[in-house]
Amino acid sequence: xxxxxxxxxxxxxxxxxxxxxxxxxxxxxxxxxxxxxxxxxxxxxxxxxxxxxxxxxxxxxxxxxxxxxxxxxxxxxxxxxxxxxxxxxxxxxxxxxxxxxxxxxxxxxxxxxxxxxxxxxxxxxxxxxxxxxxxxxxxxxxxxxxxxxxxxxxxxxxxxxxxxxxxxxxxxxxxxxxxxxxxxxxxxxxxxxxxxxxxxxxxxx
DNA sequence: CCCTGATTCGC
DNA sequence: GCGAATCAGG
Numbered sequence: 001x002x003x004x005x006x007x008x009x010x011x012x013x014x015x016x017x018x019x020x021x022x023x024x025x026x027x028x029x030x031x032x033x034x035x036x037x038x039x040x041x042x043x044x045x046x047x048x049x050x051x052x053x054x055x056x057x058x059x060x061x062x063x064x065x066x067x068x069x070x071x072x073x074x075x076x077x078x079x080x081x082x083x084x085x086x087x088x089x090x091x092x093x094x095x096x097x098x099x100x101x102x103x104x105x106x107x108x109x110x111x112x113x114x115x116x117x118x119x120x121x122x123x124x125x126x127x128x129x130x131x132x133x134x135x136x137x138x139x140x141x142x143x144x145x146x147x148x149x150x151x152x153x154x155x156x157x158x159x160x161x162x163x164x165x166x167x168x169x170x171x172x173x174x175x176x177x178x179x180x181x182x183x184x185x186x187x188x189x190x191x192x193x194x195x196x197x198x199x200x201x202x203x204x205x
Numbered sequence: 206c207c208c209t210g211a212t213t214c215g216c
Numbered sequence: 217g218c219g220a221a222t223c224a225g226g
Contacts, residue, residue: 003217020209035219037210042217048209156207 001030004040015040141190148176160186162193 007028014024022033040046069089107117144164155161155174161184165172177186185193 022208032219033210034221038212038217038219041211158207 001028003181008039011036011039012043012045015045022145140188140192143175143177143186147173149173160189161186162186163191 003011005080008026011024014027019027020033021036021127025031027038031128039086044064070083079146147164148159150159150173152174158179158181160175160177163172175186175189177188179186180190183194187203
């Protein structure tokens with residue numbers, strides 16, 4: 001693969017969005033994160049965020065960028081040597097929406113309290129704890145004790161994204177245990193989230 | 206261990 | 217110019 005204009009554009013865009021080099025590499029395909037980082041540097045757009053250039057120690061503020069324009073009025077007079085850089089502070093958009101909540105039986109695990117619905121409008125129909133087998137429910141509670149209690153930002157492709165607690169309170173985190181390959185949850189939570197239809201059928205309430 | 210970006214340096 | 221290897225860090 002080579003750096004076609006198109007690919008470079010994607011790179012620039014994603015980098016500007018705060019995407020990590022590895023994420024960009026995946027998106028582009030055919031390149032490693034190292035390649036992406038290398039390209040980023042060659043393109044000279046490595047300074048992200050704070051980049052609060054270590055202002056020349058203290059003594060001499062050295063406001064002078066360097067080059068002495070002297071005469072010469074190359075129309076470009078406007079071109080600011082120092083890019084905006086100010087506003088953007090730390091893009092890194094958290095994984096968009098909260099972790100994909102699978103279609104099966106997810107919520108209503110920990111908060112035994114009846115529907116709190118923090119700021120929600122009518123939420124889509126969600127399976128109640130009643131639809132989960134007592135055994136599974138019990139094991140889930142057990143697992144929660146072992147949870148690594150990861151924050152949203154700490155989740156990765158291989159950590160269990162099962163939510164625990166009430167999102168509206170401090171008592172909220174994600175399981176975080178090693179997830180089953182290809183699944184968003186750990187062994188225990190996969191068992192509750194992905195139930196065969198046969199098991200779900202008329203477990204009635 | 207997972208992951209980050211930064212740098213180096215042979216190609 | 218490119219990117220693997222490596223470094224330094226979280």
